[in-house]
Amino acid sequence: MSVEPKPIRLSSTGKFITVLLIVALSLLLIWLAQSILAPFIAALITAYLFNPLIGWLNRRTGVGRAVWILVLYVLVGIVVYGLIQTFGPRLAAQYGEMVAQLPAMRVQIEQLLMANQIWDLGGITFDLRELEAPIYSFVSDLATTLPSAVPHLVVSALESVVLFVTYLIVTFYLLLQAEQLTDWMYGLVPAPYRAEMRTLGQQVDATLNGYIRGTLMLIPIMSVLTYILLTFLQVRYALVIAIASGVLEIIPLIGPWSAAGLAVSVSLLQPTTPFGWSHLLLAVVIGVAYFVLRMAEDNFIIPQVMGHAVHLHPVLVLFAILAGGAIGGPFGLLIGIPAVAVGRLLLRYLYRKLIDAPEPPHDVAPPPPETRPLTKPLKKPAQPIAPQQLRKRRS
Template sequence: MGQEERPIRFSYQAKWISSALIVVLTIWLLFAVTHILPPFIGAIITAYLFNPLIGWLHRRTRIGRAIWIIVLYIVAFFVLYSLFTALWPRIVQQSRDLAANAPVIIRELTIFFEQNQTIEVGDFVISLAPLEAQVIGLIRDVAGWLSGNVPKIVFSALESVIYLLVYLIITFYLLLQAPQLKAWSRSLIPAPYRREIGHLGYQIDRVFSAYIRGQLILIVIMSVLLYIPLSILQVPYALVIAVASGVLEILPIIGPWSAAGIAMTVALFQPVTPFGLSNVALAVLLGIIYFVLRQIEDHFIIPNVMGPLVRLHPGVVIFAILAGGALAGAFGLFISIPIAAVIRILLSYIYRKLTDQPETPSDTDQPHTAAQQETVTGEVALGSQG
């Protein structure tokens, strides 16, 4: 009689070696194809942001996910096309003007600092010498970025079209198959640990979704709120400064101060000032406006948009920003805060395991409504119908 067939089973060492090889080869592959990753990364982020909306519409209407995704594409196309045709020419023109006038602004700044080495505020004397290199360097960097990035297309026309098609196709399939992908990732977790790991994943998802969606909303809100006073005060390049200020809001602590510095510097040297204000008074007024809007953002907008999910000490925030910028440039600056929040969650989880502590109620916090619970665990059944 033939020998009994037995399945191949990996030893403990073989499992670790196989896992390590897979990780190493995956990292090597990602580094080797870095130049083609942007459309895939963009598709993953877009699908992550809009999947809750598609899932909600699908549950409410019982209409297939594919239909709602097509509707989303159509609406997004018309919105982006309208914004592009209305705002893009002005942004490009103002960006070119600002970049072209940067040498004049830098020269006038140099003269200003030479003539005003100190400022007296009551009994205090403030030296402006340490600020000179920082402010001039900031203006030079912004002008260089505007002249090198805004008016130009990064890729060739053909390559841009290919990348756009890849982005749209990948986004479509990620949104269409999101429930199946969620069920597949859940099935990878061994059954005895599925609930516990699911709780941990839910906490991480809450941080990422709240932060990313909140930052995108903040960019729009702050850009609009800042454009209004900049226009009223007739500050040159108001649209570019407002949009840049909104984008800089994604950099906690550093971004808002940089945005205010740009606006105040431009106002300090604009040729014509409104309402009989001097250039210094106009710059101070803009500083006050930025400060007030920042307080409104911190105390009203952020708590309602993002909630208390990203709980980090200010020192940790500063370290995370610097580390993210050093490791991954501009993209690292954007994701540094949610990554730090996720690390906090993971370290807290590991600490409880090392000390055999039970999970706290906030750690096991789950959606309470039926619709929310269905989003986390039960969307697969509905998704298979779409």
Template sequence: MVSKEARELSITLPRIVARARDIIDQDPHLSFVGYDVSIAPLVDEVTRSVGTVVSAVSRSLLDTAVATVETFFKGMLTLVITFYLLMGAERFKWWVGHHTPQPYRDELSPIVKEIDRILGRFLRGEVVLIVIMTIATWATLSALGIRYALILGLIAGILELIPFVGTWMAAIPAVVVAVATPSPHGWSPLVSAGIVGLAYFILRHAEDYFVIPFVMGRAVHIHALVAMFSVLSGAVLGGVLGMFLGVPTAAALRIIIGYIYGKLTEPMPAPDQDKMLLEAAVPVSEMENTG
């Protein structure tokens, strides 16, 4: 079923994009709750953008397909790399412990275990998010009568690997398909596109307020602003892979910084009472031996 929808979408994609451009050119207005909203200022920009997509697809459909497959496998490769890192965590912990001076091993062990636990829970959380958003998007688009709902759902799930912006990126092809294909409910193309956009908006906020706090909030325990900054920093430093690893890296740094802060602020250890008593008893023993 997935391969069938993928073949149909690859064949009809140029026609879908061209039809979307024609519809926007012909009727640049959107009626909503009795109000007529003009989108004329956006028509030129949308037309240019869509025209670029059409020409790109027409010039090299193979390049487009290769880029899509490459993006997919980059996401899968990210999961595989993270999985193998977790699988080799015990060996890595042994190596770190073996090369750590003996006095510090007891303090280092709980830190490494906590980081390992955070990474494992983060990876499991990402898999759960992908499954939830794939099913939710597929079910929503199917209920709205949007073609290629399964493919669009898989795209939404895979783009969950890109935090914050992945859902909005996944909404773009769904809106284009909604504009260019007839609605079984009799909606106009722009109304259909608006409803699909609203559906993605609701899914995004449902994910932010319910799914992510429940699934990921318990895993990494970092503030949303810190998570957003870590994602942006990861994007600058490492592209898509950096965006994916930004949050768990920030969580690991939180553990390390918390440990360092605790060591710097903890009170000085009290003198060893037993040692003091022993030292005080030495002169007495010497006096007894002398006598």
């Protein structure tokens, strides 16, 4: 007697356990393979940033995405090569000189604090003896960690080349198949809920898009402004400090003030000062200038560059930074704010679902591109006119 085949059906409990196992195994795989995730994460971020540009060029010109990706690679390579040829030797020389001077800078700080332990400024007394231990620790840590902070390319050339080639290949395929991957992801959602998920995805995309692009644009802007300032004030290692100031912009709140502390420290210890100023006056001017730049960044540059993509209360910003650093270390500091911003967006969405609140008007998504008619419907063909009717019209 033949048995009729029957498909396997999972109960609600079975589905929950299956999803839980898949998530647990995926997290375990990511944890075990974390040492090789860097090029994949970098490729994902790069593809996310440049996909709108590649898509726009593809639609405007009709030229394939692969061609524009290769053009992008060539242009970026030319720009990077030009920057290395222009600033590379000077940057390397200033960096090497700064690293070599760190032990001497520590001795100078000790002598400065020993000779000026109590400062009297306009009747206000400052006791610098309380600052000795943290300053010694800062300079000592800088002297030991700065030389080892050279990019990974110097540490292991072969491994770096492999990771870099992997990054290029993964970025190419992600950019090439970005639209198919997006449709595939939304295709996993049941059809009745797909439009709503597209709307939520567009909101998340707007938040991440504004934050990541804005942060990356802040790096060159603040580097150039800081370099102009430090060069005018004749501060040593201006190029190194300016680039460090721009990169530290990635770390909110903590990064900019760390860069200001580095610039002030160098100005206090350099052998000469401009305009006949004292070292203390130069350090104060640099501190004030960094403060002014920071205020200009918060009130003018960031609103223009980032827009209003990330609306977070300052308390949430502090929580995001500290929690990100505690959970993910340096990488957590970078992704703390966008993660909290996206998390808040998702929590608001889930809250509306829990209380059965209606969707806001702006949350209604337009129909997805694949469901829109490609052409206008054709008009009904005209009926042939009989000869008798044609004679009547002529008469």
